[in-house]
Amino acid sequence: MNNGGSSSHAGIGGGGGGGAEGPNQLGAGQGQDGEARGTRILLPDWLKAAKDALIETRQWKLLVKEIHVRVAEELSRENIKFSDLNPTEQQSLVEQMHARLLREAHDSIFNFETAVSSVVDTEVAAEVRRTAAVDERDSNKKEAEGAGGVENDKDEKDGGQSTSATRIVEVATSAIIALLEQLPPEHRALTRLMLGQPFPEAFRLRAWALSMRNATARKEYDEIFTRRRVDTISTMDVQITQECQSFLQKPIGGKGIYTRRRLMMMKSVLSYHHTLLMSRGEGSTTLPNRIYWLMTPIVYVFTGGKSPLPELAPGQESEFLANLIEAWECVCRDSDGVNTLREGEAFGAMGNSEDGNSVPEWATLIRDGLEEADPVLFNHSLLVLQNLDPVGGGKVGINEDEEATLLAAVLGATVSRCLVDTLSLDCSLYVWDQCVMASFRAVIPRVTVAVLVCLREALLSAEDREGFGKVIELQGRSISFSSLQMSMERFALPQTRKVLGMKTTSMSIDSKFASSSAKDEAGEILMGDEVLKQVLARMDMISIMSEGDLPNSLSHPGAEVKTLGRKVIGWEGGPPGLMGVQKKPPKKKKDKSGGEKEKRRVEKQRHKDWEADVDEAMVTTYGRKYSAEEMASFGPMERKKYKEGFAALQGKIKDIRGKRKEAEPALKDWKEPWKRVELVEGGGEEEEEEEEAGDKGGEKGEGKEGEKAAEEEKKIEPETIATAAT
Incomplete structure (x- = not known):
């Protein structure tokens, strides 16, 4: 959306700070400049704890060290000192080195993202448990006092446990808005990671409000309102009110959304909009129909959506109207907006x-x-x-x-x-x-x-x-x-x-050193970016779940969820990083069996490959695969037909795999499979499992000591959101 009347489109949050009071309503004093007309949203305690924990991690220190080395090298090449740069140039240089590490997929980036993922999951899980305990305590207190205990029980049964997924969405919503408030505007395009997913109900108002900002439009309205309030009211106010009422009383999208407050807000916004059009010579005695249609979803979302909110105190209601006017004017004036x-x-x-x-x-x-x-x-x-x-x-x-x-x-x-x-x-x-x-x-x-x-x-x-x-x-x-x-x-x-280019950040650096903040904010911005990515990834994961419920499959490591035909990367061995950071392949263990283990593995794999080839050839020849048990029930005619077709089967197998020395011996096992109902594979899997267990025991201590060490290692693995949620 537009920021300050400029023509550049910055995606969500392109404007300045601003926020929301509670999950569903804009509070008074929340406007274009969060510091000018209200206080910024404070970071939730759990998010502060996450950032504090990350600062103490070895991964963060190694990342900072690597950035420091890169900065020093760049300064050396330019033959300048860090102190010679102004704060903006210092910050830009740090960000450039961080971006370079990202492009290189440097180990320090991978390790830090893994640490962020683990810490964020742990803190979110703790916060979800804490809020669940508070809600349960409050519910028990009401029940003990006889204040609607039966009704609460009914809501619990009907609503389904006040799902952990819902709690995670609420926790993540507060964190995202607070982080977006504190990050420079150019970093707020990170929310585009959710492109393709609907905003959760608790997040939609706050995301729209943060995006629909226009400093010029807000300043213009404030000046007109302060100078002469009547100038914000159109001469066609009565007609506009009637049209607004007519539109709101229609079933918009099949649903009725009319409330008196929505009517008053909508007519006030469009009445002011008409005065602006007339003053610019762009208006007429009526507003185009499209204006009423376009205003409808904005007033619906800003006033609470499915659960309409009551009116505020007079002073707060006036500030709320100013925010709504700013949002509407932003949508109209944005260079990529509705106009x-x-x-x-x-x-x-x-x-x-x-x-x-x-x-x-x-x-x-x-x-x-x-x-x-x-x-x-x-x-x-x-x-x-x-x-x-x-x-x-x-x-x-x-x-x-x-x-x-x-x-x-x-x-x-x-x-x-x-x-x-x-x-x-x-x-x-x-x-x-x-x-x-x-x-x-x-x-x-x-x-x-x-x-x-x-x-x-x-x-x-x-x-x-x-x-x-x-x-x-x-x-x-x-x-x-x-x-x-x-x-x-x-x-x-x-x-x-x-x-859009789908860049998580759009720095638009014009000169070699030009960006946003001071040196002492460098770590905060980098940290905020990474934490925001991880929280957004959790929001994306939760928002695609049907009805906000966390499926059981995410409770287990390595789970995969299929939604609308798209594969969502499972949380294998812990949660994913941003959009599913892929784990590095594990290091190969030394073979202590003198090569025998590798030989058995190769032989076993060769046998499996051969069986797969036979299955494939069987399907191409007979239209389906017959198991040994099925073939045991073949009659004489069926067996004769099978034998007659086996030459073709052999040819297809050779076409699939090519000529190989092992082909003839292996074919003997399949010529008359009805005589081999139980196919013996030689117990290779059990031997391999035993050997792997033995290797682990040898590395951590023989016998029971090795098993004990493995158990201890499992205990200290970081718990994930999914585990906590279930």
Whole structure:
């Protein structure tokens, strides 16, 4: 979102500090400049403990030492002293050396990320246990006092344990917002790691509020309000109020969202917006319909979402309104915001345009995206739409601009209001989450393609332009969240990530030494970045779990979870680092058996490979694999058929593996498998397990002493979030 009225888009948190009071409401005094109009959010105690613990780790000290060495080498090459640099240059130099280590995948980076992962998991687990104990104690106290004990029991049964996953989300939300508050704005693009996932309910308001900041817009409103409050109210205030009430009383995305507070907030924001448009000579006696649609999700989220919040005290309510106005103006003024899509309303109103020279960028993106995603649907759509062209009447050989214009005419209204009410409310908020993390300009056209693909079957049945539009209007809200998410992951988000570059930080260093903070903040920023990455990784892991419940599979090391066809990296031997840091391969142990163990391993693997080849050849010959037990039940005719086909089987095996000396002896074991119901493998696995146990015993002490050492080692392994959650 825009920061200070500049034209650069910085993703979530592009503006200054600002925060939230409680999980679901913006508090008074929280604005564009957290220090100017309110206090910054303090780091949670568990996060402070995590940072303190990390500072004492050997991994952190080694990382700092490596950065120090790199800085010294760079200064030596430039023939300057560190003290000759100003604080900004000092900080930039440190960050450059850290970035260089990241690019090199240096051991110090890997080791530190592993330490961060372990410490964060341990502290989050402790915090979850602490909050669970507090909640249980409070519940028991209420029950003892007779204050709704029965109702609490019912909620416990219906809600399902107040799941650990929910607690983790709450803990992580507070940590992320606090960290984002304290990091420089350019580091806040780290939340793009969640691109593709919906914001948890507890996180959405605070993420939107942090992102939708515009210092210029806020200052302008404060000055007008202070000078003459009536100047913030439009002459069309009554008409705007009536329109707002009409929109809020509609089932937006299939759900009613009207409350009196939402009405007053929405009409106040849009009344002020109308005065600005009139003062700039851009307004008229009415506001475009798209303005009401676009304001709806913002006022819905800021006022509590599914659980509408009550009004605040008068002074706090006034500050809340100022925050809401700032958020709305940011969305409108952002160079990549909703106004980049406003031409859609005009395209939708005028029907098929013949002016190919005025094709907007978003229409071209939809045209190119749909052609790539589904050529059949693309061609059908153009056929249906151009047959209704009042001038051409189904002309052949139109160019790409004309094709984009045809699509713009039927999709313009949908695009201009950023899919609000086209989709269900939950799906609309999910799409807006992606816009908050990236940009409306980058996301909305590509999501529109994903929506069309979701409606493919119905659209292919449309016979004219009116029918095509009706499908989108009437069936869009029936698209399930999971279907939309899968379609977006395939047709919208890959290109969005490519456009954004998906850089966790965007330093935009113009000179050799130019960045953000002072020397003494270097460690804090690097530490904050790493901790934030790990907390975001936990948020990403939890947010993709159905209904916020932590599946049992994550309770076990090495677990894998499959969600929407995507493999989520399991927590093997401890939690993953950022997006699943891969462990280094274990060091090979010395073979103390004089090579016999290796020979047995090779022979055993050769036998397994051969059996796999026979199985594969059997499937290609007979259409399936027959076990030895099944073949034992073969009748004479079946056995004869098997023997007759065995020559072909041998040929296929040789084609698979090539000629090998071991082929003939091994084939003898498979010629008549019904005589070998029990296939003997020679106990190789048991021998290997015994030998491995013996090796461990030899390294840690013979016999029981080795086993005891192994048990002690297991006890001190860092516990993970998943273990604590279950």
